[in-house]
Amino acid sequence: MRDNKRRDRALAVIQENIIKRGHHVYVVSGGAIPRFAYTIGVSAFINAELILAGAIAFDAEEITRILNTISDCLKTTREQQIFDIAGFGSFTLQNAHPSWGSTLALGALDYYKAKEIRALQVLPDKDHWTIDVPDMRSPWNTTLHPAWRWLHEEWSLPVPEASTAATNLAALRGDVITEATRWEVDEWELFAGPGPDIPIEEMRVVPLGVLVGIDESLTSVLSLAIGEGLWRVADRESAWQPWKVRG
Numbered sequence: 001m002r003d004n005k006r007r008d009r010a011l012a013v014i015q016e017n018i019i020k021r022g023h024h025v026y027v028v029s030g031g032a033i034p035r036f037a038y039t040i041g042v043s044a045f046i047n048a049e050l051i052l053a054g055a056i057a058f059d060a061e062e063i064t065r066i067l068n069t070i071s072d073c074l075k076t077t078r079e080q081q082i083f084d085i086a087g088f089g090s091f092t093l094q095n096a097h098p099s100w101g102s103t104l105a106l107g108a109l110d111y112y113k114a115k116e117i118r119a120l121q122v123l124p125d126k127d128h129w130t131i132d133v134p135d136m137r138s139p140w141n142t143t144l145h146p147a148w149r150w151l152h153e154e155w156s157l158p159v160p161e162a163s164t165a166a167t168n169l170a171a172l173r174g175d176v177i178t179e180a181t182r183w184e185v186d187e188w189e190l191f192a193g194p195g196p197d198i199p200i201e202e203m204r205v206v207p208l209g210v211l212v213g214i215d216e217s218l219t220s221v222l223s224l225a226i227g228e229g230l231w232r233v234a235d236r237e238s239a240w241q242p243w244k245v246r247g
Contacts, residue, residue, distance in 0.1 A: 014026075014111055018040065018041040021068075021072075022041055022072075025039055026038055026105075026108075030162070032150035032209035033150050033210070034207065035063075038052070038108060038119070039051075040105075043117065045075045046078050048119055049101065049118070050093075051119050051120070053121065054132030055124050055132070058088065062088065066091065070085075070093075070122060088128070091123060097138055098118070100121070101116065101118065131210075132147045134147070148213070149213035158223075159222050162207075163208035163209070164187055164205050166188070166203060167192075167206060175193070176215075176232075177215065178191065178193060180218070180224065183227070184226060186208075188208055220240050228242070228243075
């Protein structure tokens with residue numbers, strides 16, 4: 001009964017937003033996979049919903065603004081494919097394989113009472129690309145989409161599934177992680193380069209499973225005790241070296 005009431009409230013909010021501005025933006029975060037967001041209501045204009053998957057260079061509020069801007073443009077220019085948004089860069093639309101929409105856009109499926117919807121992926125430009133952005137033109141698989149490994153695989157790492165890592169944009173753009181520290185049972189710091197030198201605006205918090213999915217050499221950091229750390233040179237084949245950070 002409680003779940004039904006929660007569902008009814010969520011659907012009421014979606015309907016209210018669609019009435020007000022023609023669409024609703026749903027942002028989903030938490031768990032072992034990257035954050036993602038999608039629209040509900042844009043189908044009325046272009047016969048597809050928008051999905052922005054990953055893109056951790058932007059925060060949740062910025063992701064919402066980006067999807068709102070693109071959705072509003074599509075209501076008047078339905079064939080537009082490229083969108084330049086001041087302060088956020090350029091975004092391109094591409095068709096997403098149906099499996100992504102049916103897996104990620106559950107709120108849209110529920111709202112439309114459908115088993116499948118057509119979806120368009122919103123891709124950031126190269127300057128804003130991060131390792132959590134999948135190529136949704138093809139169905140999910142571990143090899144092509146390692147950051148999304150846990151979308152369909154059962155969690156198998158020897159740490160809590162909700163574990164997170166504070167990291168930096170350099171690491172999220174593919175640079176080798178060279179410093180690792182475990183601060184809590186489910187909290188790590190994993191940086192490409194010296195952690196103390198990283199500006200706060202370049203730091204992000206992501207699911208630990210995303211980084212381990214991309215770089216299997218990070219499995220060594222999972223066995224760290226709380227307060228311990230490792231370092232290595234900027235080579236994924238190099239050996240990790242221990243160092244103590246807390247007495």
